Amino acid sequence: MQSDNRVFDDFVKFMNGAAGTMAGMVREGEASARERAREWIGGLDFVSREEFDAVKEMAAAARDEADALKERLAALEAKLEAAPAAKPASRAKKAVDKD
Missing domain, CATH: 1.20.5 (Single alpha-helices involved in coiled-coils or other helix-helix interfaces)
Structure with missing residues (x-):
């Protein structure tokens, strides 16, 4: 029995999109943090x-x-x-x- 309720389908699509967007933001944040750490460590005398x-x-x-x-x-x-x-x-x- 499939649902013909468009509101529920739209909500699921919205949540999937939001989850994908959040995952992308997390990856971008991690990459940015790594780059800043490399810059900071590069300035030290290691x-x-x-x-x-x-x-x-x-x-x-x-x-x-x-x-x-x-x-x-x-x-x-x-x-x-x-x-x-x-x-x-x-x-x-x-x-x-x-x-």
Whole structure:
């Protein structure tokens, strides 16, 4: 049994149109908010992910190099402590005697 009531049909069409219009307004509002957020964030001093990762890798490499240099320094200090103390003094004395 179909309704021949035009008022009801017109009301349904009106509500469907209103729902479509509201959905469009919501999408437009979201797009506008995203654009404004991008503009706001773009004005701040943020770095890109690529720049952050590059600096992070450089820091890790520098840390590794510093650790290697610490180990090398410790080995040289241990070698210096193990060497007899008389040898450096005798070399210095020979250098003075030559002059």
